[in-house]
Amino acid sequence: MKKKGLLFFSTAAVALTLAACGGKGQSSNSITTGGTPQPKTKYASEVTHEGTPIKGGTLKYALVSASPFKGLFMDELASDSSDSSITSQIDTTLFEYDENRKLTNTGMGAIEFDVEGKTATVKLNSKDYKWSDGQPLTIDDYIFAIEAIGNKDYTGVRYNSNYQNIEGMDKFHSGEASSISGVEKLDDYSVKIHFKQMRPSMQLAGGALPYYVMPKHIFSTIPVAEWEKSDYVRGNKGVGLGPFKIESITPGESVTLVPNEHYYKGRAKLDKVVMEVVSPDTIVSQMKAGNYDVASMPSAQYEAYKDLTNVSFISSFASQYEYVAFHLGKYDKEQGKNVMDPNAKMKDPVLRQALAYALDINAAGESMYHGLQRGTNSIIIPFFKDIYNPNQEGFDYNPEKAKQLLDEAGYKDTDGDGLRENKDGSKLSINFAARTRDDANESLIQQYLLWWKEIGLDVKLYTGRTLESNVFYEKVQADDPEIDMFAGGWGTGYDPNPAGLFGETAKFNFARFVSAEANDLIAKISSTEAFDEAKNVEFYKEWQKYVHDQAFIFPTLIGDSVTAVNKRVKFMNSEIGNKDSKSALYQLEVVSETATK
Numbered sequence: 204m205k206k207k208g209l210l211f212f213s214t215a216a217v218a219l220t221l222a223a224c225g226g227k228g229q230s231s232n233s234i235t236t237g238g239t240p241q242p243k244t245k246y247a248s249e250v251t252h253e254g255t256p257i258k259g260g261t262l263k264y265a266l267v268s269a270s271p272f273k274g275l276f277m278d279e280l281a282s283d284s285s286d287s288s289i290t291s292q293i294d295t296t297l298f299e300y301d302e303n304r305k306l307t308n309t310g311m312g313a314i315e316f317d318v319e320g321k322t323a324t325v326k327l328n329s330k331d332y333k334w335s336d337g338q339p340l341t342i343d344d345y346i347f348a349i350e351a352i353g354n355k356d357y358t359g360v361r362y363n364s365n366y367q368n369i370e371g372m373d374k375f376h377s378g379e380a381s382s383i384s385g386v387e388k389l390d391d392y393s394v395k396i397h398f399k400q401m402r403p404s405m406q407l408a409g410g411a412l413p414y415y416v417m418p419k420h421i422f423s424t425i426p427v428a429e430w431e432k433s434d435y436v437r438g439n440k441g442v443g444l445g446p447f448k449i450e451s452i453t454p455g456e457s458v459t460l461v462p463n464e465h466y467y468k469g470r471a472k473l474d475k476v477v478m479e480v481v482s483p484d485t486i487v488s489q490m491k492a493g494n495y496d497v498a499s500m501p502s503a504q505y506e507a508y509k510d511l512t513n514v515s516f517i518s519s520f521a522s523q524y525e526y527v528a529f530h531l532g533k534y535d536k537e538q539g540k541n542v543m544d545p546n547a548k549m550k551d552p553v554l555r556q557a558l559a560y561a562l563d564i565n566a567a568g569e570s571m572y573h574g575l576q577r578g579t580n581s582i583i584i585p586f587f588k589d590i591y592n593p594n595q596e597g598f599d600y601n602p603e604k605a606k607q608l609l610d611e612a613g614y615k616d617t618d619g620d621g622l623r624e625n626k627d628g629s630k631l632s633i634n635f636a637a638r639t640r641d642d643a644n645e646s647l648i649q650q651y652l653l654w655w656k657e658i659g660l661d662v663k664l665y666t667g668r669t670l671e672s673n674v675f676y677e678k679v680q681a682d683d684p685e686i687d688m689f690a691g692g693w694g695t696g697y698d699p700n701p702a703g704l705f706g707e708t709a710k711f712n713f714a715r716f717v718s719a720e721a722n723d724l725i726a727k728i729s730s731t732e733a734f735d736e737a738k739n740v741e742f743y744k745e746w747q748k749y750v751h752d753q754a755f756i757f758p759t760l761i762g763d764s765v766t767a768v769n770k771r772v773k774f775m776n777s778e779i780g781n782k783d784s785k786s787a788l789y790q791l792e793v794v795s796e797t798a799t800k
Contacts (some may be wrong), residue, residue, distance in 0.1 A: 244763050245575060246518040249776030254794030256773050259474035262791060263798075265481040265489065265498035269640045270672040271455030272480060277436045278415050279352060280359045283676070284694060289458050289478050292788055293335070294443035297325065297345060297416055300408035302778060303589075304697040311340070311444070311467055314412065318401045318731060323412055326393040333465040334418050335441075335448045341391045347419040349386060349396075350375070356427040360710040364702045364729075365411045370397040376539075402700070402729040403739060410698035411729070418442045446471045446789030456480055462789070471789035483641040490514055493798035496769040502575035502762060503643035513799040514767040519777040521764035522586045524579065525692040527562075527651075528756040529555055532715030533682040540708045541715040548633070548687050553612040555754035558662075558688070559598035560605035561654045564759050571643050576762035581747045584761050587699045590743040598757055605658045616659055623659040636665040636689040638675035645669060648690065662688075679713050689713075690759070701725055701746060705756075716755035724749055770799040 266272065272285035278294050281287045297312030306314060311332055315324045325345060332340040349369070352361045353376050366372055370385025385397035396413070404410035421442055425433055434440040439449040446468070447460035457479035462471040481489055483501045487508045490498055500508055500516070509516075529549040535542045549555060564578030580597025583590060609615075613626035625631045633655075637648045648669060655662040665686055670678065679689055691713065693704075702725050704711045724746045733739040750756065768775045773792040 244518040244520060245765060246516045248517055248519060248778055249774070250515040250517050250768055251774045252515065252768075252770045252772060252794065254771070254773065256472070256792035256794055257796065259472075260793040260796060261475040261477060262473050262497070262772070262788070262793060263495045264476055264478045264788070265486060265495040266478055267483050267486050267499050267501065268480050268672075269483060270480075273673060274437050274452070274454055275431060276441050276449065276458075277430070279348065279357075279361055279417065280431060280436060282360055283673070285480060289460075291445065292447045292460055292476065292478070293441050293445045293449060293463075295445045296414040297327070298408070298412075298414055300697065304407050306406055306408060306410075306412070312345075316401070316405065318734065321398045321401055322395050323398070323405060324389070324393060324395045329467075330392060332444070332467050334420075335443050335445075335463040335465055336418075337465060338418065338420050338442075340416070340444065342388060342394050343391070344419050345413075345416045346386055346388060346394055347423065348415040348417040349413045350383060351417055351422065351427060352413075352415065353383065354427045358428060358431055361415070363709050364706045365402075366413065367708065368399050368402070368411065369413075370399060400729065401731050401734075403731075403733045404698045404700040404729070407700075408697040411700065411702075416444065446787070447476060450475070466789065468789070472792050473788070476788055487511075490767050490769070491800075493769060493800035496772050496793070496798060497775070498767050500765045500767050501641060501643070502572035502765070503641070505573040505575055505765075508767065511767070514769050516765055516767055517775060517777050518763045518765045520586050521762060522584075522696065523692065523694040523761075523764075524582070524584050524758045525690065525760040526582070526756050526758050527558070527688060527690050528714040529688045529716075529754075530682065530686050530714065531755060532717070534680075534710060534712075534715060541712050541717050543715060543717050551612065552753050552755075553608050554614065555757075556598070557605040557608045557612075557614075557658060558655060558660065559754055559757040560601045560608070561658045561660075562598070562651060562759065563600035563654065565600070567647055567650060568760055568762065571647060572760070572762065575765065576760040579758050579761045580751075582750055582756060582758050583699055583743060583747050584695065584758065586695065586761075590699060590740055592744045592747050595744070595747045596751060598751075598754075602654070602658050609658065609660075614659075621659060622656075622661045631661060633660065633662045634665045634685055634687045635662050636675060636678065636683075636686045637669045638672045638691065639669040640672070651690070665689075680710070682715065699743070700728055702729060705750075714755045716753070718753075720749060721753075771795045771797070 266285045266288055268285050273283060275281050275286050276290045276293060278290055281290045297310055298306050299310035300306050311328055313326050313328055327342060334340060351357060353366050353372050355376055355378055369383060371380060371383045374380040375383045387395040389395055402411040405412040421435055430436055435442065439452055441449050446463055446466045448463045450459045450461045452458050457477060460476040464470060486498055486501065487504050489495055491511055493513055531547045531549060532541055532543040568577040581592060581595045585591050609623060614623040616622060617624050617628055623631055652662055678686060703709055706712060706725055707717050707722055727742045728746060733742055766777060771793045773794055
């Protein structure tokens with residue numbers, strides 16, 4: 204099909220920030236899903252460099268981002284990738300997982316499920332675990348985290364249907380009960396959780412089983428509503444179970460980490476890790492100069508960094524995607540759920556579908572991102588190879604179909620200015636918001652506007668420019684009435700269950716799309732029936748088709764996450780699974796005091 208109006212350029216890219224050095228992706232081999240081979244990653248999944256590791260040393264880790272970090276260093280409150288990357292080093296959950304994203308019993312906690320009895324029993328594997336301040340870990344800390352997220356004064360975004368699924372949580376959250384009836388403490392090291400229903404994703408990392416844990420001895424003395432202001436969250440007093448603790452912070456810019464002597468897997472091999480925000484526009488020159496040891500590299504700058512000689516590259520299929528979504532309602536705080544607006548400007552799914560068909564994502568991925576980014580057919584991306592449906596119809600570039608859909612739906616140019624009006628003849632102007640990232644993203648957003656104009660839609664960039672990322676998400680989460688549609692992106696985590704991102708009570712459901720059909724499909728995916736693998740695949744196929752047809756959100760770019768590793772780092776890989784991980788930051792070693800240049 205003929206492609207028109209594509210912008211070509213040579214700088215900048217999507218900054219793909221690793222959630223953690225120990226979090227991982229696929230190997231360099233291609234994967235096969237439903238009989239359809241998926242693309243190979245650009246590089247191998249691991250690298251070993253020459254040299255004998257020295258004792259200690261300082262590793263510099265680049266957080267590639269166009270925005271400063273917020274500084275909420277607490278798992279229960281962190282909501283962006285930079286904060287989460289830092290927090291993952293000073294805190295951890297009780298559970299480990301394998302290369303298939305399945306929870307194991309090899310971490311600090313073991314789980315025993317009783318599907319028929321609708322319970323999960325969590326038990327600490329040792330009585331000797333300690334927080335980074337030396338205080339003992341008990342099951343009370345795990346129970347406290349469940350109660351904290353369920354507290355009516357909790358200010359984070361983790362309270363969702365997974366927590367509401369615990370027996371007695373509703374009454375506790377509303378203040379009718381002082382404790383959660385479904386949380387049954389057995390002794391100081393074990394607890395039995397009673398659920399309304401058992402969900403298959405309880406078996407997955409980051410899934411439907413509560414997995415956060417908090418130091419009760421600290422946060423029980425601070426009002427829940429004030430946690431975000433506490434030095435234990437924003438300062439260097441943070442107490443966790445992770446391999447490192449915070450030594451110092453330069454707000455929004457960098458954090459220096461030192462080993463947690465009480466880490467249950469032993470002291471980190473490095474003496475220090477400096478995690479620092481670096482602009483995607485300068486990361487190539489910074490890596491070339493040897494100023495950082497590890498960085499996730501911008502796809503659009505591939506030609507600028509591919510020949511660097513002082514680093515090696517590893518890559519994986521990224522568990523994240525970019526998207527365009529539509530503002531269709533609001534989050535009602537009193538009801539604790541998303542509510543659709545029947546008069547929303549973008550309420551017509553045909554209009555939404557036409558906007559999707561107008562974009563040539565594959566062409567953008569090839570020309571702007573050197574093939575490291577590409578389009579996909581579903582919001583269940585190929586990373587989830589067990590349930591991804593390669594045969595699901597997507598929104599391939601088809602401007603003629605987009606025009607036909609608009610014509611048939613009654614969106615026509617009635618005044619001859621080349622732009623379509625609403626069905627009733629009134630002016631149709633759409634406000635589109637996007638976040639500031641890099642030159643590539645700026646060009647891509649402008650290209651979107653041109654493609655939409657080519658099918659006769661008047662789409663204007665909200666405020667006339669892209670928004671700083673933190674400001675963008677604040678406005679989107681606040682349901683700014685002037686935003687009709689927006690381009691965002693997020694990491695999927697390891698649990699594809701849509702409840703946390705698209706459920707009726709999910710605060711991350713930024714589109715605020717809710718329907719009885721969507722609720723039913725999410726319920727099926729979360730049902731005990733879905734413990735059957737074939738049924739699970741069937742339900743996810745139904746969900747993928749429904750999302751496509753409703754088009755309240757559609758995916759744009761997916762692709763490789765390419766990580767540059769300075770040649771003084773002995774070993775690093777990008778495989779999934781934190782069980783026996785050799786690539787977690789605390790396991791990394793360097794072979795010299797200074798970086799290879």
